[in-house]
Amino acid sequence: MMLDCDVLIAGGGPTGVTLAILLAKRGISVIVLEKEADIYPLPRAAHIDHEGMRILQEAGAADDVMATSRRVTRYDFLNAKGDLLLRFTGSDRTGPGGWPAANMIHQPSVETALRRSLACETLATLHSRWELTSFQDESDFVTAQINTPDGDQTIRARYLVGADGARSPVRKMSGIHFDDLRFEEAWLVVDMLVDDYFRLPTANLQICNPERPTTCVLMGEGRHRWEFMIKPNETAEQVSDDAFIEKLMEPWDVKGAVRLERKAVYTFRARIAEHWRKGRVLLAGDAAHQTPPFAGQGMCSGLRDAANIAWKLAAVVKGEADPRLLDSYQKERAPHLRATIDMAIMMGRMVCTTSKWSAFMRDMKFKLGRMLGKLPDGPPAYPPIMEGAILAGSEGAGRYFPQLMSANGVRIDDILGNRHWLIERDRLTEPALAPFGHSLCEWLDAHNADAVLVRPDRYVFGTGSRDQLHAAWQKMTGTA
Incomplete structure (x- = not known):
């Protein structure tokens, strides 16, 4: 049976394209399917850490990404009065991955750099407006049915990777369920174009105000983000109104310094797929796990998935390793993901406290910890x-x-x-x-x-x- 490629990847976002590049560089033929016509033009992810940058380095995109990213020296958690609860420092210093520890990015620019790198790989092809509609795992290969602008096609590959996002059709078709880690909060995300940097905060901020928990972070060049927790009696339509957003922004005194680029309501969730591999089908990125954004590890986690899968799939396809090596993927990545999500949930619950009494007790706890010198100056190390x-x-x-x-x-x-x-x-x-x-x-x-x-x-x-x-x-x- 003739195969069309070694690995078929559903999803042309950062995880899928990075995986395709890393596989192609190892001599593996890859086809990437992306249902959208082009890169989503507005910002989503805002941060890549030093390890993610190292993976982008291997993918040939790190220098382009760094050219439009910004560094930040600290990450502060403040209470309603503006008092410091917790501060993480050193995020602008070089991390073990050989790049700055925290890099605030513009996701469309990252994806553009990755696709530019992918285009240089003769063994990898990305097809836009191609959508996987079904597949069969036929023991020795996977047969996938694809809807394209020119009609339906069939692709046969040794392996299929679902890097197709939180709603992953590949995950659903595989009958793989999520383990819900019981964190679910609705937030309004507001992205701004910057005209005057001097009037904006220079640190990443979590405002732990029970009246309206708020996030304010740098992004890639020319942008800044605010996130506002939505109250139980508010609707998505209500908080998305421009007049409502303008009122939310008033305390920041940035009128004239920024212009609205994007507004979106998201439900921040914490979930991990029960299986990341089923036969010749694997899941990666948001298809396998979702984390609240407070630790800035969403895109980073997908890049780590790509790096973990790439060398193992390449070794298996080339006959250099037994297919059982792929069983190590979830064993290795899931504990790291749970630690990542636990940290994000810890931060999220600290920020999302809406009870004034609970907020008061939280503030006292952190004040005491600061007096005793027992507060960390950075997030805990991953296992x-x-x-x-x-x-x-x-x-x-x-x-x-x-x-x-x-x-x-x-x-x-x-x-x-x-x-x-x-x-x-x-x-x-x-x-x-x-x-x-x-x-x-x-x-x-x-x-x-x-x-x-x-x-x-x-x-x-x-x-x-x-x-x-x-x-x-x-x-x-x-x-x-």
Whole structure:
């Protein structure tokens, strides 16, 4: 049976296009289906972290994204009086991924950069106005029926990935249900074009006011966002009225400094799909999980999915790994997602308190914590991979491997490439490793290791001797 491609991706948003690029760069043929005619022109996601930027670096889009993104030094939680409850600092400093920790972005610009990069990949094709209507998992391949402007078509692929958003038809057709984590709040999102930056806040803000919980954050170049919690007695039509929005904006004193670009009512939810893989069908991005926006991890989570799936699918398609390797995808990503969502829910519940008494008790708690010096200066660290494609029990296994930079500004990923790395202490003087030798030696010393094997998604497979790591990697991929 002739196949049309190795991997068929439903959904041409950031997750789907990034996955397509990463697969194509590994020699895998990809077709991306996007039901819309063009990129959605208005902002949605507002933030990408350092790890997401590192993934975009591999996809060839990071520099373009950075050109229109903005940095912010802190993230403040204020009460109704404007008193500081909690402050996260250092978001403008370089994170372990080798890029600034927090980058405020304009999503259409991100998607444009990704599609430009995709167009350079001969093994990947994106079809706009093509919509998947049904599919069958036929054991050795997937047969998908597609509606196109030129009539119905059939595509056969080894694997199908549903990166088709929160309402994912692929998820629904697969009979996969959501695990509801019981957070649901309706908010009005207001995006503004900026004419005068000097009159706008320079920090990202959560206003924990029980009368009207509010978010105010930077976005990509030329834009700023406000989000207002909708009260139980208010309707979407009511809060979306321009006069209502103008009244909401009055306390910010920015009239004449900004112009309305977009208004939308969203229900912020926390949900995780019960299965992320079913036979030859996988889910990624919002199709697999949805998180409230308070931690800024929505797009980041989809990019991490793409990085995790890409190297595994490529290895399986090429016959370099047993298909059971794909079972590690959900095992590795779901705990990270739950931690991400838990953090977002914690922030959301702190912000969304509408009881004045509860808000008073919250304020007292944070005031005491500040006096005792027990408040964090940043969000809690995400958990390492505890189960999956790692050498469990070895020092550092499952942790994120930092992107090192040479003295002349060269990043290690650009030198060592997109495959797995086996880095040995006694080979640090070799030309490729020498510019990073000192930092690599420090990392090995800190983990009491002679060698480290770093996975293609830049998580540590394990540490130990070269032979031990080589044998364990072969066993894990099923090629021993």
